[in-house]
Structures are given as C-alpha cells and as structure tokens.
Amino acid sequence: xxxxxxxxxxxxxxxxxxxxxxxxxxxxxxxxxxxxxxxxxxxxxxxxxxxxxxxxxxxxxxxxxxxxxxxxxxxxxxxxxxxxxxxxxxxxxxxxxxxxxxxxxxxxxxxxxxxxxxxxxxxxxxxxxxxxxxxxxxxxxxxxxxxxxxxxxxxxxxxxxxxxxxxxxxxxxxxxxxxxxxxxxxxxxxxxxxxxxxxxxxxxxxxxxxxxxxxxxxxxxxxxxxxxxxxxxxxxxxxxxxxxxxxxxxxxxxxxxxxxxxxxxxxxxxxxxxxxxxxxxxxxxxxxxxxxxxxxxxxxxxxxxxxxxxxxxxxxxxxxxxxxxxxxxxxxxxxxxxxxxxxxxxxxxxxxxxxxxxxxxxxxxxxxxxxxxxxxxxxxxxxxxxxxxxxxxxxxxxxxxxxxxxxxxxxxxxxxxxxxxxxxxxxxxxxxxxxxxxxxxxxxxxxxxxxxxxxxxxxxxxxxxxxxxxxxxxxxxxxxxxxxxxxxxxxxxxxxxxxxxxxxxxxxxxxxxxxxxxxxxxxxxxxxxxxxxxxxxxxxxxxxxxxxxxxxxxxxxxxxxxxxxxxxxxxxxxxxxxxxxxxxxxxxxxxxxxxxxxxxxxxxxxxxxxxxxxxxxxxxxxxxxxxxxxxxxxxxxxxxxxxxxxxxxxxxxxxxxxxxxxxxxxxxxxxxxxxxxxxxxxxxxx
DNA sequence: TACTGATCTATTTTT
DNA sequence: TAGATCAGTA
Numbered sequence: 266x267x268x269x270x271x272x273x274x275x276x277x278x279x280x281x282x283x284x285x286x287x288x289x290x291x292x293x294x295x296x297x298x299x300x301x302x303x304x305x306x307x308x309x310x311x312x313x314x315x316x317x318x319x320x321x322x323x324x325x326x327x328x329x330x331x332x333x334x335x336x337x338x339x340x341x342x343x344x345x346x347x348x349x350x351x352x353x354x355x356x357x358x359x360x361x362x363x364x365x366x367x368x369x370x371x372x373x374x375x376x377x378x379x380x381x382x383x384x385x386x387x388x389x390x391x392x393x394x395x396x397x398x399x400x401x402x403x404x405x406x407x408x409x410x411x412x413x414x415x416x417x418x419x420x421x422x423x424x425x426x427x428x429x430x431x432x433x434x435x436x437x438x439x440x441x442x443x444x445x446x447x448x449x450x451x452x453x454x455x456x457x458x459x460x461x462x463x464x465x466x467x468x469x470x471x472x473x474x475x476x477x478x479x480x481x482x483x484x485x486x487x488x489x490x491x492x493x494x495x496x497x498x499x500x501x502x503x504x505x506x507x508x509x510x511x512x513x514x515x516x517x518x519x520x521x522x523x524x525x526x527x528x529x530x531x532x533x534x535x536x537x538x539x540x541x542x543x544x545x546x547x548x549x550x551x552x553x554x555x556x557x558x559x560x561x562x563x564x565x566x567x568x569x570x571x572x573x574x575x576x577x578x579x580x581x582x583x584x585x586x587x588x589x590x591x592x593x594x595x596x597x598x599x600x601x602x603x604x605x606x607x608x609x610x611x612x613x614x615x616x617x618x619x620x621x622x623x624x625x626x627x628x629x630x631x632x633x634x635x636x637x638x639x640x641x642x643x644x645x646x647x648x649x650x651x652x653x654x655x656x657x658x659x660x661x662x663x664x665x666x667x668x669x670x671x672x673x674x675x676x677x678x679x680x681x682x683x684x685x686x687x688x689x690x691x692x693x694x695x696x697x698x699x700x701x702x703x704x705x706x707x708x709x710x711x712x713x714x715x716x717x718x719x720x721x722x723x724x725x726x727x728x729x730x731x732x733x734x735x736x737x738x739x740x741x742x743x744x745x746x747x748x749x750x751x752x753x754x755x756x757x758x759x760x761x762x763x764x765x766x767x768x769x770x771x772x773x774x775x776x777x778x779x780x781x782x783x784x785x786x787x788x789x790x791x792x793x794x795x796x797x798x799x800x801x802x803x804x805x806x807x808x809x810x811x812x813x814x815x816x817x818x819x820x821x822x823x824x825x826x827x828x829x830x831x832x833x834x835x836x837x838x839x840x841x842x843x844x845x846x847x848x849x850x851x852x853x854x855x856x857x858x859x860x861x862x863x864x865x866x867x868x869x870x871x872x873x874x875x876x877x878x879x880x881x882x883x884x885x886x887x888x889x890x891x892x893x894x895x896x897x898x899x900x901x902x903x904x905x906x907x908x909x910x911x912x913x914x915x916x917x918x919x920x921x922x923x924x925x926x927x928x929x930x931x932x933x934x935x936x937x938x939x940x941x942x943x944x945x946x947x948x949x950x951x
Numbered sequence: 952t953a954c955t956g957a958t959c960t961a962t963t964t965t966t
Numbered sequence: 967t968a969g970a971t972c973a974g975t976a
Contacts (some may be wrong), residue, residue, distance in 0.1 A: 326966065356966055381965085404961090454966055521964065541968040623963050681953080686952055723952095762964075832964045854963055869964085892962065 269342065269654060273308050275302070282509075282542040286314065286481070289536035290500075290509040291529070294808045295550030295573045296558070296837065296875035300511050304483055305334055308350060309341040311481060318342075322351040322479035324358060326486050328810055330836060331357075334485075351479060356454060356492055356809050359461035362451070366464050372450055375801055377667045378808035379446065379453045382656075386672060387451075391441035397434050410439050412878060414455035415491045415523040417462070438626025449703070450669045458493040465500045467867050476503045486836075487512035487532075499535065506536050514569050515562050518832060518869045530569060541693050547573045547775035549838050549878050551580020556880075557907045558874040564906055566865050573875075582913040583881045585904065589918055590888040591626075591846070595633035598843050599916045601882060602639055605841060614824040616639055616840035620831050620873050622852040626845065627828050632746065634826065644829035646895075654775040654781050658753060659807065664705050664732060665739050665752070666801045671697075674704040683728070684720030692716050705732060731756045742799040748788035749800075754778065831873045842877035844870075847885040848898040870903045884917075 272280055277300055282292050283306045294300035304323060312318050325331045331352045338347045351358065353774075364374050379387065388403050413423055420443070424436035446453065452460065462534045465472040482502055484490070487510035490498070502508040508530060517526040533539040547555055562568070588594040598619060606612055624853050627643055634641045657680050660673035667673075667781045671693075679686045696713050707713050709729030714722040724904055735752045741744075753759050761778060766772035789806065790798040827839070831852075846852055853866035873879065 327965095457966090461957070518964075519966095522966080625962070682954075688952080732954070830964065859962060892960095892967075 268313075271306055271313060275299075275306060276546055278542055278546070279303050279306075280546055282544070283310050285509075285540055285542075286311050287507060289506045289532070289539040291536075291539050291541045292509065292511040292544065293529075293541065293569055294385045294511050294513055294544045295547065295570060295571055296513065296516060296872070297547040297575075298573070299514045299546075299548060300485070300513075300544070301330075301334060301337065303342060303544070304485060304509075304511055305337040306485065307523070308338060312342050312346050312894040313641055316481055318346040318349040320478070320480040320620045321483070322358070322481070322501075323357050323483040324353070324485065326354060327836075328354060328357075330485055334449070339634065353592070354809065355497070356457050359457040359497075360805055360809065362471075362475065363457065363462070364462050366459065366468070369467060369471075370460055372447070372452070375383065375667055376450045376807065377663050377670050377673075378457070379672070379807060380453045383672045385452070386675070387449075388438070388442050391438045391445055393648040394646065395434070395437055395441055397438060400431065401434060401438060406435055406438055409435055410442060411453075411455050412523055413439065414453075414459050415493050415495065417459065417496070422778060431617050432939055434697075436920070445641040448669070450667050451669050455493070458497060460764055462493060462496050465497075475759065476505075480505065480507055482508045484508070484510040485512075486516075488514050488526055488529045489519045490515040490528045491525060493526070495528050502536070505590075508536065513566070515571075515868055516835060516872050518835065518865060518872060519664060520865050521857065530567075535633045543571060545571055547577075547875075549577070550575060550875060551577050551879055553580040553582055553911050554877050554879075554881055555876060557583055557911050558871055560908055560911075561867060561874065561903060561906045562871040565867055567820050567864075577878075580879055583883060583907065583911055584915055585912050586884040586915045586917050587900065588884060588886045591890070592633075592887050593917060594845055594884050594886050595629040597884060598630060598845060598882075599633040599639055601843075602634075605880075610841065617843075618827040618839040618841070618876065619835065619843045619845060620829060620834050620876065621845050622831060622854055622869075624830055626851075630828060638821055640825040641828055642825045644827060644833050651776075652778055654778050658749075658758065658779045658782055659804070661753060661756060661758060662749060662800060663804060665736055666804060668705050668736070669703040670944060671704045677758070678704075679746075681757060681765050683724040683761075685717060685724060685759070689717050689721055689725070690926035705729070709733065722773070724868075729737050730758065739800045741796050743790070745790050745798055745800055745803060746783045749786055750780075830867050831871055834876050835872050838878055839875055839876045841882070842873070843882045843884070844873050845884050846889075847883050847901040847904060848889070849890075849901055850898070851889070852901055867903060871899075 271283070275283060276299075279302065282290065282303050286307065288370055292303060293302075294303065308321055308323065311321060321330075323334060325334065335347065335352050338350065338352070341347075360378070363372075363376070367374060367376060382494050384407060385403055392398055392401050392403060392406070409423075413419075420436045420440035423439060424433050427433045427436060446456070453672060454936060463476070479501065482498065482676075488511070498508065498510075510529065512529045514526050517524060517529075520526070533541065550558075552575060555575055559573060586597060588597050602614075602617055605617075606614075621627065621630075631643070657677055658778065660676040663670050663673040664677070675690055678690065690704070692713070693707050696702060697704070700707075702710070702713075708725040711726065714725040714729075716722075717725055731752075735748070735755070737947050738748055738752070750759075759779065762775050762779070763769070763772045766775060786803055789803050831844075844852075849855075852870065853863060857866060883904070886898055886905075889896055889898050
C-alpha cells in the first residue's frame with residue numbers, strides 16, 4: 266500500500282483529519298464533502314502505521330453505510346486486513362457482544378430480537394393484562410418506552426417523575442412489557458444497546474476486554490447518536506480516547522428518535538484535547554444548488570457555522586413548479602423525466618430520484634411512472650420481508666431457535682388452520698401462569714393438549730413433535746436452506762398456504778415468496794460473514810436489516826428511477842432530484858412541527874436539496890386529498906428561504922384546459938396523459 | 952374455529 | 967381514503 270494511494274486524492278483538510286490517528290478527533294463534514302473517504306482512508310492510514318486491523322472498529326447507523334465502507338476499504342488495503350476491521354452498526358456490535366455475555370443479565374445466548382410488530386403485540390398484551398385497554402394507546406406508549414430506554418430510564422424512574430396518573434400507568438405497562446420480553450427470552454432494538462451498556466457497568470472485566478479488543482474507534486453520522494450510543498462510545502473509548510467521530514449537525518434529522526445534536530456540538534467538552542477539522546469543499550453539487558442549501562440552513566440557530574463551496578460550476582437554476590393537485594404533480598414529474606431523458610442521452614434512470622416527506626406520497630407517483638412506462642424502484646415501504654407469508658415462515662424458524670418465543674407461536678398457531686386458535690392460546694396462557702411452560706413447550710404435554718378438543722390435541726402433539734425433531738436437526742448448523750424448506754413442509758406450512766388462499770394463483774405466489782426466503786438463506790450460507798452459518802445467525806441478520814439495506818440485494822438490474830423519503834436519501838446522491846409535495850403541513854410536516862419545531866424540518870429540507878448533483882426540481886400543489894378530504898395547500902414556507910435569483914418558476918396548471926373540457930372527455934380523449942384523473946379533480950371556482 | 956361485514960382511526964421519519 | 971381491528975354469525 267503506497268502513501269500515494271492513501272493521500273493522493275485528499276484535499277488538505279481531509280488529509281489533516283486522516284493523519285491524526287491518536288486521541289479524540291472531531292470531523293465536521295458537510296454534505297458531499299467526502300466523509301466516507303475520510304473514514305476509510307483514515308483506517309487505511311492507521312493500518313499503514315502499524316495499527317492492528319483487528320483493533321479498529323467503525324460504527325455506522327445502517328448496514329448500507331457499513332457495506333459501502335467495507336467495499337471502499339477493500340480497494341485501499343489488503344483484503345486480509347480489511348476483513349479484520351470491525352465495520353458494522355451499533356446494533357450489530359451490541360448483538361455480537363450480547364450473544365457472548367448476556368448470561369450476566371439472565372437472558373440466554375439464543376435470545377431473539379423483537380421487531381416492531383412483536384413489540385406492538387407484546388405491548389398490547391401488557392396493556393390488556395393491566396386493564397388499561399381504554400386508556401393507553403399502544404403506539405404512543407411504545408414511543409414513550411423507547412425514549413425511556415434510550416435515556417436509560419427504568420420504569421421506576423418514569424413512575425417517580427410522572428406528573429399524571431396516565432404516565433404512572435404507562436410506567437406499569439413498561440414494567441410489564443419488559444417482563445414479557447424477558448420471559449420469552451427476547452430483546453427489542455433499544456435493549457440491544459441498553460443491555461450492552463448495563464453489562465459494561467456490571468462487569469469491568471468485560472468492558473476491559475472490549476477496550477483492549479478495539480483500541481481505535483470511529484463513528485459515522487455522529488450527529489445521530491442518542492444518549493445510549495454516546496454512553497457506549499464513551500465507555501469503549503476509555504482513557505485512551507482513541508476516538509474519531511464524523512458528522513454534520515446540519516444533517517441531524519433523527520431527533521424524534523432520540524438523537525442528540527448536542528453530542529456532536531459538545532464533543533470537545535466531553536473529550537478533552539479534541540482536535541477538530543471542518544470539511545467544506547463539496548464535490549457533489551453545482552454552485553446554484555449549494556447556494557440554495559446554504560441559504561436555507563443559515564436560518565437555523567445553534568449550529569456549527571460552515572459554508573459549503575464547490576468547483577463543480579455554476580449549474581442551472583432550480584426549477585420550482587406549482588401544480589393543481591397531486592395527480593397533476595405526478596404527471597409533471599413523469600413528463601419532466603421523459604423530456605430530460607430525451608434531451609440528454611447520457612442520463613440514466615439510475616441518476617434520477619424523487620424524494621418526498623412521507624411514504625404514502627409515493628402512490629400517485631407510482632401510478633404516473635407506470636403509465637409512462639418509466640422503470641422505478643421504491644426504497645423502504647412494504648418490502649419483501651414484511652409480507653405475511655415471509656413473516657410467518659420467519660416465525661416458524663424463530664420457534665426453532667427460541668422455544669420460549671410465544672410471540673412467534675401465537676403468530677403461526679392458526680396459519681394454517683389446524684384446529685388451534687384463540688381459545689387454545691387462552692389455555693396456554695393460563696397454563697403458563699401456572700406452570701411456567703412456554704407455549705411451544707406446553708403443546709407437547711398430553712395433559713395440556715387434551716384441553717384443546719380432539720382435532721386441536723392431535724395437531725398440537727404433532728406440531729410439538731415436528732418442532733423438537735427439527736430443533737435437533739438445526740442444532741448442528743449448516744445446510745440451512747434445505748433444512749428450512751423441509752421443516753416448513755413437514756410442519757404443514759407450505760401446503761397449508763394452498764388451503765389458506767382460495768385463489769390458487771395467489772397461493773402459489775405466496776409459496777414462491779417463501780422459497781425466495783429459502784434462497785436468501787442459501788445466499789447467506791455462501792457468505793455468512795463471520796461465524797458458521799447457524800439459523801440463529803441468519804435470523805439475527807434478518808432482524809437487524811432494514812428495508813433500505815435490503816433494496817440493493819433484490820433491486821432489479823435495469824436502470825430505474827429511485828423513489829424514497831428524504832430520510833432514506835441521506836448519504837446518497839443523484840444527478841437529478843425531484844422534491845415533491847413542498848407544501849406547508851406536508852413539508853414541514855405539521856405533526857413534527859408540534860413535536861420538534863421548525864429547525865429539524867429545515868435540516869431535512871437541507872438534506873433533500875444537497876442530494877442533487879446538477880439539477881433540482883421542487884414542486885407543490887394547490888389541492889390535495891388529505892384523510893379523504895380535499896384540502897387547500899400553500900407552498901412551503903421554506904421555499905421563501907431560497908434566493909430568487911437561483912430559482913426559475915414554471916407553471917403546470919391545467920385549470921384553463923380543464924374548464925374547457927368535459928369530465929369524461931378529459932379522461933378518455935386522446936389529449937395529453939396528464940389529464941388522467943381529471944374526473945377526480947375538484948374545480949377551483951373563483 | 953373461521954369468515955364476513957361493520958366500525959374505527961390514523962395517516963412521519965426507522966435501527 | 968384505506969387499512970386494521972372487532973364483533974357477531976355460520
């Protein structure tokens with residue numbers, strides 16, 4: 266590895282940050298300033314200077330970011346070295362630690378990770394058992410619990426500081442929820458971080474061994490860390506404080522999830538002797554786009570002053586368009602994409618992204634794109650792994666790994682129908698409170714099974730037998746795909762699908778999806794990452810993988826326009842970006858306004874703008890269907906923050922032509938396609 | 952137990 | 967508006 270390879274393509278400020286490999290280092294990296302490059306090159310430099318690659322750990326928030334870094338690292342250092350660096354999410358770091366050490370806290374190593382729907386159903390159970398069904402809403406309650414956990418607050422803390430009875434009730438539910446998780450040997454996402462910190466607190470030995478294992482730490486997107494992550498990092502960094510954090514306070518958009526911008530702003534106070542660097546040269550966007558972004562973000566107070574500049578040239582003006590309603594807006598976007606493609610042969614669909622504030626906004630866009638035959642892919646939103654049959658199959662597999670997982674048992678007990686249902690679950694619940702046996706253990710007990718009625722008893726015993734047989738088969742690890750398929754056959758799920766869906770087409774499609782999961786397992790076995798491919802390892806990977814990460818794997822090969830939320834777009838860049846629905850109440854979102862104020866929404870807008878390399882199109886509408894009712898919309902207040910001279914306004918109103926055409930004619934005539942849906946348009950009479 | 956129709960309600964972002 | 971949930975019936 267040559268010095269040239271490491272430093273050749275760095276600007277002076279980047280190089281300074283890369284060369285500084287001891288003690289606490291803070292890098293403010295504005296959008297598009299080469300943040301990932303600094304991290305990967307810094308790792309390469311450390312290895313070059315003799316740091317053991319196995320002692321370096323880099324933490325990210327998403328698997329996607331981790332994968333990207335790994336890829337880049339492989340091009341910089343020897344593969345053998347790159348492999349030994351820990352590169353992963355906070356959650357995966359903690360999960361790995363807990364698999365080894367969680368015995369200290371009473372769980373066993375084969376714990377399963379509760380996803381959001383597990384959390385919700387456990388929570389509902391807790392609420393029901395305590396009799397708060399009419400008072401407490403599961404969703405809001407879950408938010409409170411999650412926020413408590415990320416601040417390391419116990420139910421008792423919540424109770425003692427509660428002002429109202431409501432909050433004391435929630436504290437009770439919190440406690441119950443925790444114990445239900447514990448009884449099923451489950452952890453939720455927050456627990457992964459929380460219990461890792463608890464273990465460090467409880468066992469200085471474990472902490473010490475982690476410190477000596479990873480002596481050099483790097484943290485990506487540091488502005489998104491919450492209190493727990495901060496604690497974790499601080500404990501791991503210890504006295505050596507060999508820690509480098511990289512982030513941008515202007516891109517802090519996860520405050521609602523407990524992220525503390527102060528973590529990055531106050532970093533020098535927490536870590537004495539910090540050396541700070543500021544990256545301001547942007548390699549991504551044109552001057553026009555950067556000027557707009559700078560002007561927007563300058564309206565925020567309490568931020569670390571910085572000013573992005575670039576050598577990418579002046580660029581074209583930002584196009585701002587008003588359309589009549591969301592259907593017209595969608596047609597406008599599709600038509601514009603088509604004409605951009607027509608005028609620029611080098612532009613690929615891959616270079617284009619449509620960004621929106623909320624997922625539901627994608628629907629109308631999809632319709633227009635499909636109609637114009639523009640290929641697209643949606644990031645986030647209902648993914649493969651969320652389909653019912655896939656989740657069912659996963660639940661069956663989780664039951665193999667963790668027999669105490671009553672959540673999964675409840676999920677699959679009646680799919681397919683086998684004479685067991687709500688009543689059987691009631692019986693099992695009673696039995697559990699009496700004898701402590703988990704559901705999947707209890708069904709093998711003839712005395713208990715006898716209570717289910719004839720058909721139920723027979724299938725319960727049969728199910729118990731199949732489960733225990735395959736627990737044995739899976740115990741040895743390896744051959745996962747094949748075993749899983751046979752297991753799902755034998756337990757009756759695959760054939761069951763044919764009975765569950767009358768429509769044979771649909772049933773086969775769903776079977777196909779289950780086979781797709783089996784394929785994913787086969788792929789996992791080929792490339793299991795670290796250890797031997799066990800079922801438990803696969804399920805963990807599944808649980809810690811979010812939709813944004815998954816998209817790359819099953820993305821179609823042909824070039825497609827990308828649709829996603831602004832949140833999901835962070836860290837990405839596109840030649841051409843459309844920001845749609847730029848209206849008060851949508852963006853900024855009214856609810857987040859109430860909760861967190863304008864600043865975070867403005868940062869979100871800043872993130873959206875800075876995704877664009879050369880062209881930026883912003884649109885808003887006058888009418889929008891909101892909760893099934895037409896609503897009059899006003900352009901977003903953020904648009905006023907962009908200097909006039911950077912913007913070109915275009916109108917995309919069909920008001921005049923619409924009035925001249927009859928209702929039906931607009932839809933069925935050979936006129937421009939954008940008149941589709943005109944029949945749902947509410948005329949604006951003045 | 953399983954299905955159907957009616958009612959309700961939530962519409963932000965996600966590791 | 968549409969999805970999720972619930973209660974009542976076959």
